[in-house]
Amino acid sequence: GAGVSQTPSNKVTEKGKYVELRCDPISGHTALYWYRQSLGQGPEFLIYFQGTGAADDSGLPNDRFFAVRPEGSVSTLKIQRTERGDSAVYLCASSLRGGSGRPSTDTQYFGPGTRLTVL
Amino acid sequence: AQSVSQHNHHVILSEAASLELGCNYSYGGTVNLFWYVQYPGQHLQLLLKYFSGDPLVKGIKGFEAEFIKSKFSFNLRKPSVQWSDTAEYFCAVSFPTGTASKLTFGTGTRLQVML
Numbered sequence: 001g002a003g004v005s006q007t008p009s010n011k012v013t014e015k016g017k018y019v020e021l022r023c024d025p026i027s028g029h030t031a032l033y034w035y036r037q038s039l040g041q042g043p044e045f046l047i048y049f050q051g052t053g054a055a056d057d058s059g060l061p062n063d064r065f066f067a068v069r070p071e072g073s074v075s076t077l078k079i080q081r082t083e084r085g086d087s088a089v090y091l092c093a094s095s096l097r098g099g100s101g102r103p104s105t106d107t108q109y110f111g112p113g114t115r116l117t118v119l
Numbered sequence: 120a121q122s123v124s125q126h127n128h129h130v131i132l133s134e135a136a137s138l139e140l141g142c143n144y145s146y147g148g149t150v151n152l153f154w155y156v157q158y159p160g161q162h163l164q165l166l167l168k169y170f171s172g173d174p175l176v177k178g179i180k181g182f183e184a185e186f187i188k189s190k191f192s193f194n195l196r197k198p199s200v201q202w203s204d205t206a207e208y209f210c211a212v213s214f215p216t217g218t219a220s221k222l223t224f225g226t227g228t229r230l231q232v233m234l
Contacts, residue, residue, distance in 0.1 A: 043222070093163075
């Protein structure tokens with residue numbers, strides 16, 4: 001596709017429920033990132049995929065959060081036993097190469113985000 | 120820990136006024152620097168980026184930013200703002216530790232341009 005797409009655009013759920021958020025990156029981009037943006041804050045890193053593998057999941061807040069990218073393209077962020085504090089906009093970004101061990105010169109392209117509200 | 124600071128949380132300007140938004144980071148080594156913009160109802164878009172070379176970087180829509188290494192700063196400027204520049208602006212830094220690709224963002228500056 002022309003850009004990064006995310007579905008759904010809005011998700012309202014009840015405390016304790018399970019949710020899945022989907023990200024479809026730009027075709028050909030090997031690197032994929034998930035960020036979370038709370039009200040009044042900048043995006044915060046959650047997890048980074050290089051191809052199919054999670055190269056860095058240090059930003060995941062706890063073990064209720066999990067993400068997969070089984071075929072190296074679409075990624076799903078999964079949140080178990082949702083809590084009210086999980087309410088935020090979840091952003092996905094992709095870049096051509098990614099990289100590690102040095103500041104990356106890749107540009108990350110962001111999707112529109114999924115606004116998650118936990119009641 | 121590496122961090123990014125944006126000191127202006129909300130800026131209100133009249134059209135044609137000049138703009139400067141501050142961004143500072145805490146890290147003594149090499150970094151890559153970005154400014155992203157989020158227009159109302161739209162997703163984050165890259166305004167400009169600095170990797171190396173000329174510390175004065177020009178981006179889209181007449182924006183520019185200057186990297187001053189001694190001040191750990193990467194301030195965004197525009198000589199004359201337009202109403203259409205109303206948006207939220209985020210400074211972001213890529214630090215060369217761990218996953219070098221991940222971005223650390225500032226808290227953002229909301230710019231409101233009055234007609």
